[in-house]
Amino acid sequence: MKTEQIRNFCIVAHIDHGKSTLADQFLLKTGAISEREFREQLLDDLDIERDRGITIKAQTVALRYALDGVEYELNLIDTPGHVDFHYEVSRSLAACEGALLLVDAFQGVQAQTVANAYAAVEADLTIIPVLNKIDLPVTRIDEVLEEIETVLGLDPSEALLVSAKTGQGVDALLQAIVKRVPPPQGRPDAPLRALVFDSKYDAYRGVITYVRVKEGTLQKGQRIRFMKSGTEHEVLELGQFRPGMVACDRLTAGQVGYVLTGIKELGQVHVGDTLTDAARPARVALPGYKKPQQMVFCGMFPTNSTDFEKLRDALQKLSLNDSSFTFQPETSDALGFGFRCGFLGMLHMEIVQQRLEREAGIDLVQTAPNVTYEILTRTGEVLRIDNPQQVPDAGQIAEFREPIARVTFIVPAGNIGTVMQLCEDRRGVYRSTEYLGPERAQIVYELPLAEIVYDLHDKLKSATRGYGTMDYEVIGFRPADLVKMDILVKGRRVDALSTIVHRSVAERRGRALVKRLKKEIARHQFEIALQAAIGSRVIARETISALRKNVTAKCYGGDITRKRKLWAKQREGKKRMKQFGEVEIPQKAFLAVLEAGQDD
């Protein structure tokens, strides 16, 4: 394939603006799939994606498209819209020359639209603005076009109008892609340089490496070298996604496809690495990627301590498919042996947990998530803290630092006040407000990451009746007056319930937390004192009174089974409990920490 006949582009947008649906249309219109094979959001092939109706993993597909008698190869990458998976977008951009920036014709420019547009500009791509969902009964096409101009600085006259649902405007869009997206540059005869922009584990084929050939030619049987890791392999198979894997003999400069080398572990392939010819290597590697940064951490413990090995295996297996979460063994007095896991965000955490439980059948007790902190000790050492248990004694701490993010909100003008209040309550530092039109505004705040990740998105949605959106980016660490708050149950500290909080809210949170715990922990045959403490100072307390009566006198009609079943059901409820001394603490109690934050 001549490079002039190749177009590489990705589809980026705010979540749910219709990327995957548009990809479906491309597949249909170019005949990559037939009407019969069609199903909605065809590229979303993970169970979790189909369950939730969102894209988690970027997907690549090569399309054949004829225009004016010339056959073109269009390599399309569908990307996720959710902020947790933003790194997938950045990776995809580096494999393309163009980007379709999709904007919902009713909802208009949203926070991730802005984030993705900037990322595409930064990657030096040709951007085609596309208004989608024009079939909706109510659209705001004119206003949205204006937003594209004022907020994103793109020429509204270049925007195309489509409906990914009905197919309207999709042909014109395909033509525009061919005409506007520049063909790739590199020479097919130069030394090979192919960017590894993704990888995937397949139980049968091992690791599938996704590449974009920048220069040179990649061939079957060729001996190749990963320039960063230094390992060498033979190309056993290579090909394209159309959308199923279709093998071919070579991929030349500008093409996108996959390579199989017999590598069995995902960890051996580094996304961002450069593939070159082992015999005639390129001199310099392509610029790689920043590693995705884990934003939230939590402990995951098997409910049944004998499941520890099983959990380890399951985590290992899962990390084959998803290299963006981390896990390390951890011990807790309260919960025993488990793992401290790092995730890209709350959605990511939820997904991993769900897959562990669903695919591996392990009951988990999960502790409340926290962000990573930094502590400068009196001896000048900087500690990375991703677990409240690692916080040293107050006397050793010279400075306690927390991660700060720059948060961009796009909200209806009428909600500006509420959103600002939301941020002020969370120790936000105001940066700017900008009107996108008479109706909507973009507000920028700097907020502690800890105040964002857990529930700011939900709070924003409810404060703006669903119209507000947000995006954030970590900008660094800042000192803050932080303390570790411990929880004592019946006089004993339960390490897994410790949290790091800002001193100014410690008392309020402590009170809310013990109150919640009181609700979650069932009454026992003795009294249980619940205390929140900073160091040795108790800041809040509650008491769970002893269970005095538990007898249903009647055992009627000899229906023993029914009675026994009742107890069995209660026991089932106890399955997710952890015995701590004499006290049984249910799974929900460990997450109470989260909810106790705001709801008082």
Next chain:
Amino acid sequence: MQSTKTSEPIRLKDALLRSRCGAGAVGIGFTPQTVRSAYVHVPFCRHRCGYCDFALVAGRGDLVEAYLEGVAAELAELPWSFELDTLYVGGGTPTFLSPGQLRRLFALLTDRLALRRGAEVTIEANPADLLDARKRAALADLPVTRISLGVQSLDPAVLKTLERDHRPAEIHEVFAALRAARSDWQLACDLIFAVPGQTIASWQNTLQGVIALQPDHVSAYGLTFEKGTAFWSRRRRGVLTELPEDEQLRMYDVAIDRLTAAGFEHYEISNLARPGCRSRHNLAYWTFQPYLAFGPGAAWFVGGVRGTNHRSVFTWLKRVHAGVSPVAEFEILDAEQQARDRLWLGLRLREGVELETFRQETGFCVDELLGARLREHVQQGRLTVCDGRLMLTREGLHVADSVFADCVG
């Protein structure tokens, strides 16, 4: 535990009984001769009381004939005739049936189930129904030896909350009339305490009044809120408020103290009797004896198998009339599960469980079954060992369900 839902059109109970009681089952220690108790559920009431979640239909006298045929069909399945020491006709409200229907029911029963000499035959009765002399006369003609009256309370306000249809004065009338009808009847009273709005004083009055009636047996049950009842949703809506726990406990204690002071023996968690008047039928449940059962929702236990008939009266009717097994589910208990059941059921009795006998007959030690929990319960004064018997303490009675749940494992 093997627990199975049945839907296949087989005469399941029949098959189970055969396999469990038949010649091949000698090892299990059950033969038709060892089954000496039976329960019959009469699923009719005039009206469903707000707290009641029993298997029944309210105000459907039109279904009684079909029901009687159904019972006949269930009885016809029995592979043998049995000889009973105890028969219990409960409900629902058995006295909802007309005198003729009652006679037919007993005729059906005694046709297949022979009553041994001195057998205890109990029928549950709604006091208001027995104001009718014809019903009393009908009972007097039947082999009934014991009448269990749903007195519940002698406080009009409490009876109103409970939606019962009798007045306190009528209880006296009924007692007198029953005594006059047959002096050898044993009369039992069911009482309910911890009813929303009920006071300790009201409860004490009821107890006093009941003692004055000189019944042979008293059961005192704390009201429970069951899912699916009107009381359940009224409590949720805040229309009904459950009494504070301490008050409930005090009522329980008061009942036991008053009644024992009046000469009743407290022999089971909520049952008290004059000497020699314990409910032999209920003792069969608590001492792990086998029993047959007929009617909707009826639970039976034979040869280590516990089964329950369909709780829906309509489903039960449909099934028995179609010749399909009415059994909704059954579980086959292995040796350990049997031992566990035997343990907690035995602990319901104040005399508790004789440890050595228990070990010999079940092959399990209580220590083994309860593990560390045994020591905990003993140390914290809920269980005690006395003369080789393990039993609940007075304290332990209050939290008996927690102890039982541990027994079940």
